[in-house]
Amino acid sequence: MTSTIADDPVQLLKQLIACPSVTPETAGVLDVLDGALSAIGFTVHRLRFEGDGSYPVDNLFAVRGKSGRRLLFAGHTDVVPPGDLANWTSDPFTPREANGKLYGRGAADMKSGIAAFVAAAAAIPDDAGTIMLAITNDEEADAINGTDKLMVWAEERQLHFDFAIVGEPSSAALLGDSIKIGRRGSLSGVITVAGTQGHVAYPDRANNPLPTLARIVTALDTKIDGGSEHFPATNLEVTSIDVGNAVSNVIPASGTLRFNIRYNDLWTAETLVDWVRGRLASVDAAGATVSFALAGAPSRSFLSPLSEDVDLLSAAIAGITGRQPDFSTGGGTSDARFIAQYGPVVECGLVGPSMHKADEHIALADLAGLTDIYRTFMVRFFGVTA
Secondary structure (H helix, E strand, O other): OOOOHHHOHHHHHHHHHOOOOEOOOOOOHHHHHHHHHHHOOOEEEEEEEEEOOEEEEEEEEEEEOOOOOEEEEEEEOOEOOOOOHHHOOOOOOOOEEEOOEEEOOOHHHHHHHHHHHHHHHHOOOOOOOEEEEEEEOOOOOOOOOOHHHHHHHHHHOOOOOOEEEEOOOOEOOOOOOEEEOEEOEEEEEEEEEEOEOEEOOOHHHOEOHHHHHHHHHHHHOOOOOOOOOOOOOOEEEEEEEEOOOOOOOEEOOEEEEEEEEEEOOOOOHHHHHHHHHHHHHOOOOOOOEEEEEEOOOOEOOEEOOOOHHHHHHHHHHHHHHOOOOEEEOOOOOOOHHHHOOOOOEEEOOOEOOOOOOOOOEEEHHHHHHHHHHHHHHHHHHHOOOO
16 A cells, blocks of 8 residues: 555644644645545545534545445544644644654644544555544534534435544543543523612612522532432532622622533433423522523433443553553533434543643654554454454
């Protein structure tokens, strides 16, 4: 096989980092990936989705093979803004090697996962089975015209999969120490308490919404559940209480409270909304009007079933690192939530503490190790030699 950029995860990653693909601008990053995949036999579909109140997004879906077992890899090429460039040692979009590390925005989250998977796929025979990649350039922001619609597009074309890997940085401290077999759901809400504005010297002529807001905080600050077999306890955090009142001699007319709930598989968004409404109903509103609305669309929780394929991935990790991975459902949300609606999915990638930070970086040895993990897993998944 002729050597291409796809064979070398370091060089491919450098080319991906060099594209300043801050959501939703691709800045050539999908062109780089398109070229690398086409060179190793993939048919690449470039898809733009738009509408639903969000910006247009460019995506990529690649397929190689038409039979056998079907493996899907999913990831994103978009990155968060670099922030104040003064906090970076060098240009965040000029990849830099130093002391065994590779620096650049997107190095950890998650262009490295994409580069490792492409390099691993390059070593797998074309006739081994079916390999697919679903890559979006909108995971870090709205996530409306990205993976969710990519999966609908794939389903409409019968592009099913037996197992999926999302290349997010799932390791906690050491490569392969953890893979994510599920994710908590996320539900955000805003509660508004409308009272009556007035002078603080005449409280009988007003209705201060703040005491009611305080009682609501107390009502929400309670144990929701004790967790489940694979998930920690559901957790609600109040994130702000605002009245927009800059003076001390006016009772405000209204106030708002914002919160977020990270929830486990004991709940759905619908049952949680009912729980919130029940807590609100238990509060004495003291004549004020209390209203509650969701702030954005909730994301669902999911748990992928433990299976022989999860065992194969765990064995591949143990063979490369010498450690069995923990199974985790912690952290925030990811695009795996969209994929889980269609089949089993886990997240397996590099160590992520530097993601979204200045001087984001990875260890080059970890990139080589992740490539070996993906390649070893694919050899066993497809039952071939490489």
